[in-house]
Amino acid sequence: MKDLSSNNKSIVDGPSRVDGKHKVTGKARYAAEHPIDGMLYGVLVDSTIAKGTIASIDSKAAEWAPGVKAVISHLNSPKIPGYDDKFYGLKVFFNNKVLFYGQPVALVVADSFERALHAATLVKVTYNKDKSETSVDKNLANAKLPGNPRMKDYVRGEADAYKKAEVSLEEEYLMPLEVHNPMELHAIIAHWLADDKVKVYDKTQGIKDTQESISKTFKLPQENVQVIAEYVGGGFGSALRTWPHEIAALLGAKKTGRPVKLVLNRMQMFTMVGYRPYTRMKMGLGATKDGKLTGITHEATAQTSRYEEFTEATVNMSKFMYKCANANTRYRLVQMDVSVPTWMRGPGEATGSFALECAMDELAYKLDLDPLEFRMKNYAEVDPENGKPFSSKHLDEAYKLGAEKIGWYDRNRKPASMKEDGMLVGYGMSSGTFGAFRWEATASARINADGTLVVQSAVSDCGPGTATSMVQIASESFGIDASKTSFILGDSALPPGPTQGGSGTTSALGSAVFDTCLALKKQLHEIAAAEQDSPLYQSKFEDVKFEDGDILLSRSKKVAITDLLKKKNVPSIAVTLESKGNEELQKYSMYSFSVHFAKVHVHPLTGVVRVVQVATVADSGKIISEKTAAGQMIGGVTGGIGMALTEEGVFDDRFGKFINNNLADYHVPVHADVPHIDTIFINKPDPIINPMGAKGMGEIALIGFAAAIANAVYHATGKRIRELPITPDKVMGAEV
Amino acid sequence: MINFQYVRASTVKEAIGTLAKAGDGQFIAGGTNLVDLMKRGVTAPQKLIDINNLPLKDVKSDKTSITIGALALNSDVSENELIIKQQPLLSMALKSGASPQLRNMATVGGNMMQRTRCPYFYDTAMPCNKRKPGSGCGAIGGYNRMHAIFGTSNQCIAVHPSDMCVALTALEATVTVSGPKGSRKIPFGDFHKLPGQNPEKDNILQKGELIESVSIPENDFAKNSYYLKLRDRASYAFALVSVAAALSLDGQTIKACRLAMGGVAHKPWRLSEAEKFLAGKKASAENFEQAAKLSMAGAKSFGYNDFKLKMAPAAIVEALSKASGLS
Known part of the structure; x- marks a missing residue:
């Protein structure tokens, strides 16, 4: 029999989820x-x-x-x-x-x-x-500036400068209402x-x-x-x-x-638990004949409830993603007789990136430029919104890696020019970005006399694998095997941890775990260095290493942590501390970036779109846990396929009610919709944001993705579908 | 969901007798649709008669036909070697329906008896003439993306959701039913009805009748059959439009042809005009397009489903092309 063991590896190497067994055996208690x-x-x-x-x-x-x-x-x-x-x-x-x-x-x-x-x-x-009024389209005249002062109109340079550009584009895009629907x-x-x-x-x-x-x-x-x-x-923001x-x-x-x-x-x-608001957008883009952007205008009108205002950063990406002297945004809300929307995966940035990244593709074709080349021509080395340097940005490298993986340059750029097995073939790309944050968080770390390490914080884990990453940070810090390290979460009685949202948990909590472990190591070393008969007597912390449960100065001069605790006759030593960013962070713009490449098949007669290959690249600093990070990217892309092709919450405005409010009629992608997804990480630590160098990961997996599909559909067919989801009837009905 | 009685029957006679006495009762087999309907309050039978123990699970063949028991599982029939070899159209249609989990529960008889998936039918707060005669039709003037373009009435524009039934219509199957007054045979194409003025009735089954089996007469379509299903995602979605195409070819000449559509009417929609047109003609793109055009006579859309007027003929051409080996 053929030995298959060498092929039997998981997609990504590295430690598995610490709670995986509980989840698949039903021991996990929801x-x-x-x-x-x-x-x-x-x-x-x-x-x-x-x-x-x-x-x-x-x-x-x-x-x-x-x-x-x-x-x-x-x-x-x-x-x-x-x-x-x-x-x-x-x-x-x-x-x-x-x-x-x-x-x-x-x-x-x-x-x-x-x-x-x-x-x-x-x-x-x-x-x-x-x-009742539940149709945004019928009530666009009632759109108002939100009460939230952060949502006021933004102008850099000249407003609507695209109108005077040598080559320009003005188009409307629609993000339908989407519902989180965690299992x-x-x-x-x-x-x-x-x-x-x-x-x-x-x-x-x-x-x-x-x-x-x-x-x-x-x-x-x-x-x-x-x-x-x-x-x-699963939560996705709900x-x-x-x-x-x-x-x-x-x-x-x-x-x-x-x-x-x-x-x-x-x-x-x-x-009862929110949704992504229906949002109509207008993009204006202008460029010189040789492809330098001269104007970016992004307008969005979204729905909210009458009893509570919900706003999100729909238009913000257009302010800083590309180098351009003139940029302006307008964000408006229409109050409807609906429940209040809320953040849904990638939130407003995912909505806005669909318009911006489709428009970039459209203008690239107008300019007869490769969409990737067009983006590189307008690459922002510093943040155009505030002039600050980025704490780290390797988007250029991400473009390159993704393009290689999908075979970007092997394609014929001309729309509707490629065929495979009777299907039209299209390649599309897009980019995404989301703020990288460093919130405050508190963790405690306790080392026990038996050599086990327990780290704790009041966070929950809606799926990304927080406990797994925290165990990895702690076990790496101490040089203790992950099997001897545990992370306890899920109880407000624990030290205060961050809310799990906005791709901020690993940065905030990871820093707290990192700093707490460091403080605990210092305390342990201090004890060892104070003992006259210790091999580490009067040693400096900078000179010692933590490895396999030992504190060691050199191979012969070391102390086992278990011995140290036994000698002191204490069952454990613990440290609790709060970790937060310093003012130095204010000098930088901190963002994670992503690049999505997709290959689609479109049926020439029936308009059915199938995603056949995806390569998605993340520049999110150092990757703490490669396996769970890859899982998040795959999950984000799957959500992106839903956004691009299948998901749409529909109202019957006569009654003001949801009409497809179940999982048979509201279509999330099924396995058959999801192709092989290559996940690639730049994995270069951000030198500024936190001691690990890890930026956020969850949102960028989705942000921009739907545009890559829409752009691929255009490449395959010559048809621009600007209203999501791209269902077969839209592809059939659209003009070339 | 209100309380109800549950009994098991072990023979056809016992099942029919129990239902006749029950007054307000219903047979239950796989229950993949009935249980949902009960949970949503769409139907509330006082008595459920479980017929899963009835000896109606076999797939048998004789010289002239294949007979499928009403309780044969959708998954078993779709994987049955005889069906795959002799009636591949049926296997293809079954495999395109629902999900593997549902196909493992759902029976052939239950598939025929499933109700429409019209959202207004399922929501007791909405008007629906099928659920509550006289209350109006929510889908006319409402969200009718999934709805019918053929054979509609001012009372109802719902579609029958089955894929299997589209194939069985094209294959000219015969349904055998038994009831208090004995048994009878019904041509498959006559089993389901159009909504007309009494959309509450989906089919011509009389009160108390039980489906025993479905027989498919022998044919020579096996080599040139195709079931095309267009839907909003790759699996586990009802058809926007589906086409069952079966051809008997002599070289490039069509000796005989069967065509039926799903997702377009209150019953599987047989395309008789197109069948007549294609008989004796060459299997060519031009003829297929002409057949598709003929099939669309009398089609009427309701707003959200306008696209079906364009998608249906495209699907007919594509299914015929696939069945004939043209594409």
Whole structure:
């Protein structure tokens, strides 16, 4: 038999996920999976109008149904002290106003999920219905400058300079509404331990944020709110804040005096936990005949709710991505009778990059330049927005590596010129960027007498593999094998960690873990250096190394950490400290960059697009964990394929409701849609951002990707599809 | 979901008898659609009669036909050697439907009985004449991307979602059903009906009748069959438009031809005019285009599904080209 062992390697080398085994064997416990004695089950009743008032709620039949413990609505809800005039957002069960279709109007609590579900169908709600508006396109005239002062118009040099350029382009692009749809449904178990003390098991990307939000809403001391989120089954931004259903579960538990579990159903995942807002964009680009950009204009109009404003950095990439003296942006919002949008993977930057990176491709063709060459001609060596140097930028190298991998220069650049097995062949590329941050974070590190190292922080891991990277940072720092190192997360009682979003966890938390381990090593060395009979007596920290559980000066002069602790007769030594960036960081522009290359097949008759190859390159500083980083890139590209080809949340504006609010009708990509994806890392440490040199990774995997597909479809067919998703009917219907 | 009774039947007779007595009952086999409908409150039978133990799982052949038991699983039929060899069109259609997990549960009879996936049908807060006669049609004037362009009525523009049924229509299968009044045979093309003024009825099955089997008569299409399914993603999506094409060729001459479409009507849509036109003609791009054009007579779109007027003929040409080996 042929020996296949040499081919049996994983795609990427390196340590596997520390929690992988728990996840695939079912040992991992997600929010809804914690067994609690005496637990009740909550099911929400949602509004069936988009705008108006509740006329009546008849809950008698529900209350009389077997096993029902409470039916809560605005008529009988316990008062929430934090729902004062300063509270911003939807106040659940607060009054009779209906602000969007699917708004929770009542909560049924029963002794089993099935009984609660049935009783929820017995709650009869009548409404006084008002006319609702959910179409952005029909309400563009009502677009307004957001209240958020950071969203004001931006002008560098001359506004709309593209209009005077030798070669120019003005086009409109559409990003439809998209819904996060992580596999794990949002869920919470709320358990009041005393009148002023609560413990929640919650799906959240921000443990400390959730703790703070609950403590503010119920006016509780922060330490009286404990938030547990040991495992999170995907978030994509939907779990970055506290939502009304979480407050509803807390109310249910308060009212019944018993722990209450509440799990949203898939339809509620479309209305209760945010989405990427529908955004119409206009790009104006101008250049000289030889391809130097002379004007960039990016305008965006997005939807938001009437009760809360949501803004995101949709137009920001156009300010700094390319060297250009003149740039201006305008960002507007249309208030609709919808639930509030929120950040969704790559957030606004992913939306905006679709317009910018498609427009760059279009102008390149107008200029008869290779789109890659056009980008290099306008490469920004320093940040055009503020003149600051980049802390690190290897985008040029990323362009090169990606182009080589996909065979960019072997293609015929002419549109609709290549065929393969009866299919039109297209190659497309794009770039992406996202801010690299260094937030503050606190971690603790403890070395035990048995030689094991335990690092802790109050973060959650929605999938990127945070525990795995932190174990790698800690074990590398100490020279201790990863199997002896563990990272404990998912509990607000731990030292405060960052919210997992905005590609910031590895930089913030990794720095805290790095600094904490360093401080602990110094403390251990100090003990060793103070012992007169120690081989390290009076040695300097700079001269010692940590290896295999030893502190060593040279091969013969070393101390085992386990011996040191035994001699001191202590079970462990621990250090907790906060780590944050210094003012030096202000001197730099800090960004991660990505480059996406895609090859597509387009059926000449039916317009069906298949992505057949992807090469995606990340310049995100030093890669801490290659395997989990590659996983994030593959996940981002998969999300990008969805954005490019399949995903779109649709409203029936007559009713103001989602019409495809399930996973059969809202199409996320399936395996058959996803080809082989090559992930390439520049892997050069950023010398500025943090001690590891690691920049963020999650967002850039998606940002720009949809444009690479749209550009590839153009190359294959000669057709520009500027409205996502690129479904077969659009390709068939478009003019060449 | 309200409480209901659940019983198992072990013979066809027992199943039919139990249903006749039940008043408001329904058979359940794989349950891949019925359970969803019950969860969403679209249907609420008082009694479910589980027919999975009935001896209706076999695929048998005699000299003139292949007979498939109503309880044969979609996955088993699609992998059946006899089907792959003699009726590859059916295997292709089955494999393009749903997902492997669903095909492992879904039965042939259940596939025929599945309800439309129209979103207004599934949402009890929305108008739908099929779910609640007289309440109106949400899809007319609403989001109707997936909806019909042939045989619609002012009551309903829903489509039948099956791929398997499109192939069985093209293959001129026969359905055998049994009921309180005995058994009868129904040509497959007559099994499903158009919405007309009573869209609540999907097919001509009488109350209390049970599908026992489907027979496909022998044919010589095996070499030149193709099932084309156009959809919004590569797998696990309902057809925007699908075409079952089966040809009997003598060199480049079409001796006989069968064509049916999915995703365009309340039932699998047989393209008889195109079949007649192609019989005796050469398998050529021009003839296929002409056949596609003929097939579109009477088509009517509703806004979001306007694209089907262009996609349907393109799909017909492509399916015929693939079946004939032209592309």
